[in-house]
Amino acid sequence: MSYVKIDKNLCVGCGACVDACPVGALFMEGDKVEVNDKCNLCGSCVGVCPVNALSIPREAKKVDLSDWKGVWVITEHDGKKPVTVTFELLGEASKLASKRDTYVGAVLLGNNVAFMADELFSYGADRVFLCESPVLEHYRTEPYSEVIVEMVKHFKPEIILSGATTQGRDLAGSVATKLETGLTADCTGLEICPETGNLLQTRPAFGGNIMATILCPNTRPQMSTVRPKVFPVPPKTDKKGDIVNFSFDFSKLNIRTEVLEYLPFEEKISLADAEIIVSGGRGLGKPENFEILKELADTLGAALGASRAAVDAGWISYEHQVGQTGKTVRPKIYIACGISGSVQHMAGMKHSDIIIAINKDPEAPIFKISNYGIVGDLNVIVPLLTKELKKHLGS
Amino acid sequence: MRVVVCIKQVPDTTEVKINPETNTLMREGVQSIVNPFDEFAIEEGIRIKEAHGGETIALTMGPPQAEEVLKTALAMGCDKAYLISDRAFAGSDTLATALTISAAIKKIEEKDGPVDIVICGKQAIDGDTGQVGPGIAVRLNLPPLTYVSKVREINPEQKYIIVERLMERGKEVVKSTLPALLTVVKDINTPRYPSLFEIKKASKKPMIKLTFNDLGLREDQTGLKGSPTWVNKIFSPDLKSVSGEIFQGEPEECVKKLTEKLLEITKGVSL
Ligand SMILES: Cc1cc2nc3c(=O)[nH]c(=O)nc-3n(C[C@H](O)[C@H](O)[C@H](O)COP(=O)(O)OP(=O)(O)OC[C@H]3O[C@@H](n4cnc5c(N)ncnc54)[C@H](O)[C@@H]3O)c2cc1C
Numbered sequence: 001m002s003y004v005k006i007d008k009n010l011c012v013g014c015g016a017c018v019d020a021c022p023v024g025a026l027f028m029e030g031d032k033v034e035v036n037d038k039c040n041l042c043g044s045c046v047g048v049c050p051v052n053a054l055s056i057p058r059e060a061k062k063v064d065l066s067d068w069k070g071v072w073v074i075t076e077h078d079g080k081k082p083v084t085v086t087f088e089l090l091g092e093a094s095k096l097a098s099k100r101d102t103y104v105g106a107v108l109l110g111n112n113v114a115f116m117a118d119e120l121f122s123y124g125a126d127r128v129f130l131c132e133s134p135v136l137e138h139y140r141t142e143p144y145s146e147v148i149v150e151m152v153k154h155f156k157p158e159i160i161l162s163g164a165t166t167q168g169r170d171l172a173g174s175v176a177t178k179l180e181t182g183l184t185a186d187c188t189g190l191e192i193c194p195e196t197g198n199l200l201q202t203r204p205a206f207g208g209n210i211m212a213t214i215l216c217p218n219t220r221p222q223m224s225t226v227r228p229k230v231f232p233v234p235p236k237t238d239k240k241g242d243i244v245n246f247s248f249d250f251s252k253l254n255i256r257t258e259v260l261e262y263l264p265f266e267e268k269i270s271l272a273d274a275e276i277i278v279s280g281g282r283g284l285g286k287p288e289n290f291e292i293l294k295e296l297a298d299t300l301g302a303a304l305g306a307s308r309a310a311v312d313a314g315w316i317s318y319e320h321q322v323g324q325t326g327k328t329v330r331p332k333i334y335i336a337c338g339i340s341g342s343v344q345h346m347a348g349m350k351h352s353d354i355i356i357a358i359n360k361d362p363e364a365p366i367f368k369i370s371n372y373g374i375v376g377d378l379n380v381i382v383p384l385l386t387k388e389l390k391k392h393l394g395s
Numbered sequence: 396m397r398v399v400v401c402i403k404q405v406p407d408t409t410e411v412k413i414n415p416e417t418n419t420l421m422r423e424g425v426q427s428i429v430n431p432f433d434e435f436a437i438e439e440g441i442r443i444k445e446a447h448g449g450e451t452i453a454l455t456m457g458p459p460q461a462e463e464v465l466k467t468a469l470a471m472g473c474d475k476a477y478l479i480s481d482r483a484f485a486g487s488d489t490l491a492t493a494l495t496i497s498a499a500i501k502k503i504e505e506k507d508g509p510v511d512i513v514i515c516g517k518q519a520i521d522g523d524t525g526q527v528g529p530g531i532a533v534r535l536n537l538p539p540l541t542y543v544s545k546v547r548e549i550n551p552e553q554k555y556i557i558v559e560r561l562m563e564r565g566k567e568v569v570k571s572t573l574p575a576l577l578t579v580v581k582d583i584n585t586p587r588y589p590s591l592f593e594i595k596k597a598s599k600k601p602m603i604k605l606t607f608n609d610l611g612l613r614e615d616q617t618g619l620k621g622s623p624t625w626v627n628k629i630f631s632p633d634l635k636s637v638s639g640e641i642f643q644g645e646p647e648e649c650v651k652k653l654t655e656k657l658l659e660i661t662k663g664v665s666l
């Protein structure tokens with residue numbers, strides 16, 4: 001097997017690729033770059049070369065993909081209502097579908113869930129592929145993935161999107177493996193090439209330190225899980241569509257799992273739905289200081305968020321963590337107190353409408369993305385702010 | 396019980412920084428570590444063996460130097476380790492990785508006997524995909540139990556397992572037949588530190604290498620050729636830089652100014 005291909009005639013010896021290689025496989029030999037056996041063909045170096053001297057040897061395949069049409073969204077729901085990310089994805093799917101001149105499909109599985117179809121149409125679906133059965137009452141990987149695999153083989157969609165939620169990731173991982181197609185996790189950006197239909201799937205990697213654009217050129221469907229709250233919910237319309245009933249023979253399945261019970265968390269305001277979030281980081285210094293944040297949050301009717309540093313210190317539970325390995329949030333207002341603004345934290349909150357930072361270090365990166373901020377000690381600023389707001393809000 | 400734990404060597408991404416001038420990764424001083432989520436997988440694998448007997452086997456697929464993470468697993472208490480390494484696996488995406496690892500697990504079953512539980516971490520911190528675990532489950536036809544935060548019960552005689560799965564808004568309690576595949580989250584346990592004695596003992600434990608020829612796969616199923624996804628471009632995250640109003644000076648003054656702004660922008664927000 002080969003390593004990354006280096007065109008020595010083109011190489012100008014700038015060393016950009018050496019810096020870009022995450023595994024240390026590239027080094028300078030004289031004024032040209034060389035590769036050693038650490039190269040794992042990840043491709044990080046290819047795009048940074050200013051003279052296109054690097055390439056990953058790929059065999060060009062001639063495959064006919066013209067049978068595959070339509071952009072599908074997998075509906076995630078709680079039995080009563082689709083979750084918000086489903087609407088966000090329908091909005092994105094509509095954009096992709098119009099560039100490819102094709103339809104938007106929503107896959108809806110469950111027990112007595114047909115009533116949700118209207119809502120799926122109103123957010124952009126042209127067709128709802130429906131399968132209902134008592135077997136599908138609770139989400140379980142095996143029956144859900146089997147039904148979807150059979151649907152895909154029958155209707156041949158070009159693209160399938162699902163939320164990068166626990167359920168969405170679990171399901172997509174199984175479906176893609178069964179279909180032997182590519183799956184890109186946790187996308188934060190989607191573009192489409194109108195001619196080839198290739199989906200350019202952009203996602204963070206290496207803990208959010210870099211962004212990668214991934215393609216799946218030779219197999220269909222192209223599958224992505226997409227982070228919640230990255231795309232806006234599209235406006236609701238009174239659009240109507242067709243329901244396609246799909247029947248599936250469940251007797252052939254050997255289902256080995258059973259959901260015994262579900263224990264919901266007790267949360268006053270969930271981070272995911274909050275319009276305002278007050279968030280605290282290592283700068284709080286001690287767990288008791290979450291109390292002063294809580295008071296500010298209560299005054300504003302806000303939910304409490306946290307950086308990983310605060311969670312790791314044990315000051316607040318993991319459910320409150322915002323960021324790359326926590327939740328992505330998109331509130332109207334995000335108030336970051338004692339948070340420096342690491343790339344991993346910003347990956348989870350940079351899409352907030354308005355960002356406000358309170359930090360004693362004027363150089364903290366969080367200020368670079370903040371609409372408003374105060375340079376100062378949060379122990380002084382936060383209680384003052386709470387007091388001032390209470391005066392005006394009269395509570 | 397025979398448990399196989401899948402672990403990956405990853406760069407310590409807390410140490411990875413972007414060079415703001417060239418927009419490239421700065422690797423100086425970046426260590427290779429056991430993927431943090433896989434430490435929980437190793438710990439859980441050892442605990443299962445301690446409770447029910449049998450053996451715990453660690454497995455990694457990667458370049459020769461990935462052997463390091465297997466040494467850590469052996470020192471923590473795994474009994475045996477398999478290094479799956481071959482140039483033919485370079486460039487594997489999650490589909491090809493899961494296929495290769497599942498072929499290796501089949502090989503392990505031939506050599507050592509049937510595997511009851513496969514444990515993976517929730518995700519690897521370099522790729523952050525969490526797709527390899529579900530992929531292995533499909534290839535080995537095992538029920539996948541993802542995001543496990545607690546193993547409530549294992550019954551080796553009646554061959555079932557009951558686990559708690561950590562979801563966005565709650566926990567789900569699931570019963571599954573064995574064999575099964577688990578992916579585990581941070582809450583599940585606190586990984587042990589190996590003692591000096593165990594580190595010494597570890598060097599005598601079996602470390603077995605498997606290459607492409609051992610696995611019975613076709614050339615077009617592994618590495619780049621077996622990977623449907625291609626990395627097209629890598630770049631550094633663009634952070635919208637806003638020229639915001641940052642207040643400095645007397646705290647009272649700053650707070651007054653910020654409150655004004657807050658009241659203005661919260662007009663449309665339901666308080
Ligand atoms: C794979 C990976 C995933 C990660 N995922 C996440 C994630 O999901 N979410 C996340 O948040 N992080 C994540 N991180 C961690 C991230 O890299 C940072 O370590 C973390 O975000 C730092 O948190 P912080 O800003 O609270 O702490 P610090 O960076 O220590 O910042 C503390 C800030 O508080 C300020 N401060 C101190 N005292 C005061 C005071 N009295 N008044 C006012 N300001 C004060 C300081 O000036 C400083 O700016 C991840 C890292 C990795 C490697």
Ligand SMILES: Nc1ncnc2c1ncn2[C@@H]1O[C@H](COP(=O)(O)O)[C@@H](O)[C@H]1O
Binds near residue numbers: 496
């Ligand atoms: N190369 C590998 N070798 C062994 N295990 C792996 C490898 N890649 C992924 N895994 C396992 O799969 C989990 C999820 O990885 P990923 O899908 O890459 O995020 C990891 O936590 C490991 O348990």
